[in-house]
Amino acid sequence: EAQVTQNPRYLITVTGKKLTVTCSQNMNHEYMSWYRQDPGLGLRQIYYSMNVEVTDKGDVPEGYKVSRKEKRNFPLILESPSPNQTSLYFCASSLRQGVADTQYFGPGTRLTVL
């Protein structure tokens, strides 16, 4: 089954404790992206990657890191999480980012930073 998976789905952590949210897709997609979704603010892009070893900042990259060492994986790293990073996070992928390309979203990761 074609899908985007994220782990963990739910995470409660404390300020300053490094964490990684994994994202993996099995569709051989070139483009991958991370979003956060907050009430009243909608979906905002954190980072995106056009292909292996190619990443770029989205609208809200502060406090996050990403890497794209393999085509299928695009982990999101929070080196020192803070309470304002409490949010619902989505990973998405598409064959390529451009006209008419469908972005497939993962199931989401609900993160709480105490």
Place this chain on the structure above:
Amino acid sequence: QKEVEQNSGPLSVPEGAIASLNCTYSDRGSQSFFWYRQYSGKSPELIMFIYSNGDKEDGRFTAQLNKASQYVSLLIRDSQPSDSATYLCAASRRYSGGGADGLTFGKGTHLIIQP
């Protein structure tokens, strides 16, 4: 700064009627537009995309694009209670290198279909 604007709603529509959802965008460089549906606590799922001026129909859904007015809309015919969800409008911009730098989402319109 790229912006996509939507009325947050809620928009209440009786079952069987046409639901009309609207979206405006600020970036004239935006070339393709997407409508996603999101149920509470779930991930967004694509309904339709459109990149040419005019209408595009897919089943009960029709997307409309007017680039001169920077306006995108989604019509849902014969609305069903299962259509009750938040609808997200998104715009993509293609840069000169041939790719695009991601999607900018509106904050979404909450649609309620009344049985």
